[in-house]
Amino acid sequence: MKILHSIAELSELPGPLLLAIGVFDGVHLGHRAVIERTLSDARTVGGNAVVVTFDPHPARVLRPDQSPLLLTCIQHKQQLIAALGVEYLLIVPFDNKVAATEPSEFIREIATAAKPLRQICVGENWAFGKGRAGNIHLLKALGSSMEFEAIGIPDVQMDDLPVSSTAIRNAVQVGDITTAAKLLGRSFSILGTVVEGRKMGRTIGFPTANLATNNEQLPPNGVYAVTMLLRGKKLPGVANIGVRPTFEDSGARVCEVHLFDYTEDFYAEAVEVSFTCFIREERKYQSLEALREQIKQDVSVAKLTTS
Helix, strand or coil, X not given: CEEECCHHHHHHCCCCEEEEECCXXXXXXXXXXXXXXXXXXXXXXXXXXXXXXXXXXXXXXXXXXXXXXXXXXXXXXXXXXXXXXXXEEEEEXXXXXXXXXXXXXXXXXXXXXXCCEEEEXXXXXXXXXXXXXXXXXXXXXXHHHHCCEEEEECCCEECCEECCHHHHHHHHHCCCHHHHHHHHCCCCEEXXXXXXXXXXXHHHCCCCEEEEECCECCCCCEEEEEEEEECCEEEEEEEEEECCCCCCCCCCCEEEEEECCCCCCCCXXXXXXXXXXXXXXXXXXXXXXXXXXXHHHHHHHHHHHHC
């Protein structure tokens, strides 16, 4: 997948261009409906589909004190979008200047760069431009004058629940991994980089990979059955999120993963960890032997859920 970093770079792509525009935090079922419609229409007309997103998340610029934790950092978002078969991704750097751009000017800049612009597809409730004044009605009016088609995709419902990044974030926050997965259309996952830890897990026979995450929303502290995407392979394991009270009491929250029957080092590598189910709450044990026995039980449970 080719990554573009400015609207002007759209002029380098052969047209007609069909754009799917949105923040796409989580790349959930609603986002996929917008992107997949764009991919389908591009195949029909023989054009090129381009997904357009923003980094950082607009809320971090507009409401820095109130911005939510993300479901997907930009690297994770890229990975998920590429998996949908997207060939071109435009990441618009979002800053105060972009935030102050009038809605019509933002679309005009896109239409001028694209040669030609055939279509813009968004969620029907998408708001854009200065003061979030732009909406699907304005987009259709601009499309009529600038000769492109504007398409608004209705909200997706799943089991009578509206699919939204907020709903997924709320589910993850309370540990409802099942609901989060339904709304995402995939297992809830996080992207992290493996960093060197204190190697305390090795002392009890369960070495772990310690993840440095990207300020993404994590589920509550506890033990989970997981799979890790490492070097193109999905490997089963068990994860602990919490403060490791048996070992230390620093209060620092960490995410560590023990993979079954895997002994190679993979420090500094980016890995995706998908959560299968919750096993138990994190707790403090009176001895390392008691912790070791509990982890054995956790592994047995996790193997049943990830087999």
